[in-house]
Amino acid sequence: MEFNLKGSKNDSICLNFAEVLDKEGNFYTKNLRTAKAEDNYIFKGEGVEKYEPHFTFHGFRYMKISGYKGEITLDDFIGKVVTSDVATIGYFTCSDTLVNRLQENIKWGLRSNFLDVPTDCPQRDERLGWTGDIQAFSPTACFNVHAATFLSKWLKDLSADQLENGSVPHFIPAVKTGHGAAGWADAAVIVPWEVYMAYGDKTILETQYPSMKAWVDFLKQGANEYLIADNGDNFGDWLAYAPALRDYPGATTDKDLIATAFFAYSTRLLAQTANVLDKQDDAKSYFDLYENIKKAFQKEYMTPTGRLSSNTQTAYALALAFELMPDSLKASGAERLAENVRSFGHITTGFLGTPLINNVLSRYGYNEEAYTLLFRKKYPSWLYPVTMGATTIWEHWDGINPDGSFHTPGMNSFNHYAYGAIGHWLYTHVAGISQASNSAGYKKIVINPVPDKKILQYAEASYHSVYGEIVSHWEKKDGFFTLKVVVPTNTTATVYLPARTITDITETGKPLGKVDGILKSEALGGKVILEIGSGEYNFSTLLQQ
Structure with missing residues (x-):
């Protein structure tokens, strides 16, 4: 936590940190065991003073302030996330x-x-x-x-x-x-x-x-x-x-x-x-x-x-x-x-x-x-x-x-x-984003979402692989099951769709036979399995009862 506050020389402020409050709403730190989770600062008395700890970090949702004699507003404090720099993908x-x-x-x-x-x-x-x-x-x-x-x-x-x-x-x-x-x-x-x-x-x-x-x-x-x-x-x-x-x-x-x-x-x-x-x-x-x-x-x-x-x-x-x-x-x-x-x-x-x-x-x-x-x-x-x-x-x-x-x-x-x-x-x-058992780095992608029967109406995931972005977005709406798929360059994908026959499926309104990028198709066990190349696809089929 960073703060920007004024204080007279030798005045102090104490910040304590906790994850939870008890059922009465009190500050709860027993689960921290011997960790003090406490920052103490003594003011120099030279106008607005800026402080944040440099040699520790705290895991917390709540902060308790004690010992400070001045007025406090939320704008005086900035919570900072400290983490290793790993890119979200x-x-x-x-x-x-x-x-x-x-x-x-x-x-x-x-x-x-x-x-x-x-x-x-x-x-x-x-x-x-x-x-x-x-x-x-x-x-x-x-x-x-x-x-x-x-x-x-x-x-x-x-x-x-x-x-x-x-x-x-x-x-x-x-x-x-x-x-x-x-x-x-x-x-x-x-x-x-x-x-x-x-x-x-x-x-x-x-x-x-x-x-x-x-x-x-x-x-x-x-x-x-x-x-x-x-x-x-x-x-x-x-x-x-x-x-x-x-x-x-x-x-x-x-x-x-x-x-x-x-x-x-x-x-x-x-x-x-x-x-x-x-x-x-x-x-x-x-x-x-x-x-x-x-x-x-x-x-x-x-x-x-x-x-x-x-x-x-x-x-x-x-x-x-x-x-x-x-x-x-x-x-x-x-x-x-x-x-x-x-x-x-x-x-x-x-x-x-x-x-x-x-x-x-x-x-x-x-x-x-x-x-x-x-x-x-x-x-x-x-x-x-x-x-x-x-x-x-x-x-x-x-x-x-x-x-x-x-x-x-x-x-x-x-x-x-x-x-x-x-x-x-x-x-x-x-x-439904995974990869073939003989693949690494998502060279051979598998798109096989398994929706539940009652609660979910849609789910979407994207994953930025070493080859590029992979997307799977399915939705159940108006009696249809739709699946948007994005397959990055230099990869192929096996896509599973809930349909009995190949003719039950369209891609952007067109029959599969007229769609570029469909490398192979077969109907098996209540699903249609497609082998597709890179690109963006929008599949649609009637919802199965």
């Missing part, structure tokens, strides 16, 4: 105002935690580069901002702080002890891969490959018949749903299952990285290792019918997202996940399951269940904090209770971007 909006507020909260959480390092929170006595938080959030970050240089720099810090045995500290820079947590240390592999996929530059893989390999080799050394035991440093599915019900102990996913799942996933990504870098011996070795981990996972944690030993949303989301279930059981695994969502009616995942659950549900055709999670307004849900006035993403699903009381102040940040990982699904499924 993504835009999302839809017809639901609460979802739009959620998107804004995601962006503000990113902006206030991308400050030299990707921190967990900007307000309390912590503000650390927690590896698990950015592992969960990096796909969403890469949609909203051009994060390549920011994350590349941080990953070099990770390499520098990586232990000699290959283990990775809980946070980077490593200012405290603790290392090797499943889903946290895996940021060494997952984050560089996500950055490569978003921007298509192999440099980050070349730079980070020794670090990526060292982490997987560390896990391999500690594995017992390709399984990873809980090493005592694992956090598990951090902050998963834990109700105070006698007949339900909470959505607890076994830590060894989680650790083995991430061992498999990091190994598979390392194999894919080796392939991209033309290290074929490594690629084969790590693909073989991945297959062995996968078999061990199935033997240890899965019944012959596809039920997992931890019958939780997170367990199924991990197993399906990381391709750990045999092909013959993927459908039943997805149905178990969907049934779990239907049974609870809400999300039960923590930091590791939340980034995956809606993507997995949509991949296997359970869009109704995914939208149920998105649109839920009661605790636990993404929109519950929005209904409680949140302007950033909370650390806990229930940071503030419905009666206005707070979660335990020892750990209750109101600006923690991890659960904002839902933003990736907003772009890829609600708006």
Whole structure:
């Protein structure tokens, strides 16, 4: 905060900062723990004096002023956003105002935690580069901002702080002890891969490959018949749903299952990285290792019918997202996940399951269940904090209770971007912008919006890829479904439209057969699939009932 005020010599002013007010409207700072979040200034007595702190920053929504003897107006103060300079490249909006507020909260959480390092929170006595938080959030970050240089720099810090045995500290820079947590240390592999996929530059893989390999080799050394035991440093599915019900102990996913799942996933990504870098011996070795981990996972944690030993949303989301279930059981695994969502009616995942659950549900055709999670307004849900006035993403699903009381102040940040990982699904499924599995940097684009049946009337997203701007804007109006698509130069796109036959679709009023740029078309499974070249298209078809 900057101020411009007059004061007599040796007069003082004290500014205190807080995220929230309590239910009586009082200034609340208990959740800041030992952080004082306080600026004190002593006046020189020489006219209007300008001040702002240069050696700290504050995460806050509210400011309390004390000790000042003069008159104060709002014009005397300027709130300044302090953040690393990452360009905004993504835009999302839809017809639901609460979802739009959620998107804004995601962006503000990113902006206030991308400050030299990707921190967990900007307000309390912590503000650390927690590896698990950015592992969960990096796909969403890469949609909203051009994060390549920011994350590349941080990953070099990770390499520098990586232990000699290959283990990775809980946070980077490593200012405290603790290392090797499943889903946290895996940021060494997952984050560089996500950055490569978003921007298509192999440099980050070349730079980070020794670090990526060292982490997987560390896990391999500690594995017992390709399984990873809980090493005592694992956090598990951090902050998963834990109700105070006698007949339900909470959505607890076994830590060894989680650790083995991430061992498999990091190994598979390392194999894919080796392939991209033309290290074929490594690629084969790590693909073989991945297959062995996968078999061990199935033997240890899965019944012959596809039920997992931890019958939780997170367990199924991990197993399906990381391709750990045999092909013959993927459908039943997805149905178990969907049934779990239907049974609870809400999300039960923590930091590791939340980034995956809606993507997995949509991949296997359970869009109704995914939208149920998105649109839920009661605790636990993404929109519950929005209904409680949140302007950033909370650390806990229930940071503030419905009666206005707070979660335990020892750990209750109101600006923690991890659960904002839902933003990736907003772009890829609600708006429908993604890319082919064999593409990086959006060379081969996929436009496949999946509208819900009841609430949304439109959704729009744009993403400024390395090739140029990609746009997907769909709308349901007057009995028609319209889809505007922009495909940048030197790319192609596969577009999915909800129509039974090709003749049901027009582009700017013309039959598809008379439209330049349509490279291929086919009707399949209630959708028409088009291969198109660069350009701007406006498709229209009758709404299917």
